[in-house]
Amino acid sequence: MQNLRVPDGARKRKQIVGRGSGSGRGGYSGRGRNGQNARSGGGVRLGFEGGQMPLYRRIARRGFSNADFREEYETINICDFVGRFDDGDTVTLESLKEKKVLKQGVTKVKVLGNGEIDKKLMIQVDMVSAGAKAKIEKAGGKVTGIEEGNDGK
Template sequence: MSDFVLSAPQGANKKKRIVGRGSSSGRGTTAGKGNKGQQSRSGGKTYVGFEGGQMPLYRRIAHRGFSNYPFKKEYSVVNVSLLEEKYSDGESVNKETLVAKGLISKVDSLVKILGTGDLTKKLTVDVDKVSASAKAKIEKAGGSVKEASETKAN
């Protein structure tokens, strides 16, 4: 019967440390916070980037210029060789069909057709952008190209 006595391993259960409860507790007076200073005070916090009163780095460095990052556009790229592989003759290439065939992940992403590979099928292409070489290949195969920038005025 003594085989089933369960006990926690040594050191697993520790007594909770209670601070600031008188000098005889061993953690009285300053309660482990050292002597005086900002960290010992209630509500004594500093903000991110605080350098002890020295002029912080983010204020020492000049902030000038312009970044285009918030306005940049990322295009999902599809090559002509993939259109040759996935589409049959006479089909229409647009965002919905590209998503359905697994060439792009989302309908609301911007799409650009690039000219790598050959095209023999007649396709109607209606996407955001088409490179000059891709346009030439599509039109040479008897297809037509309609870019989104032509349909809506910028």
């Protein structure tokens, strides 16, 4: 215990500014030659371009945006089922949350086809990609009661 010491460079002295030229941070105190950004509270607002018409006002905003109505799906791959589900199990949103594959706040899920599966599983989720559906059915499983996705594209 007697030979413990702080590594070199672990403790740095606080840089004190504005205390004369001998301190190394005198003069302009590291703020340059007193432009707008050197002042207390200085600087310009976000998006300001020096009086030029800013980009967000130069570009026209037209048309309809579906962003407010977009449905967000949490994606999981079929390789996430391996080791978590036994042969013949039913995979639902609730069972995925119980097995800690998904977080508790998730409301919609889409299964993608990355990886391999060798167990017969019953998949009952919101969406399954075409590639995942083919792999699940090839392994003897079944996909029921879902919308068919577009293979993750």
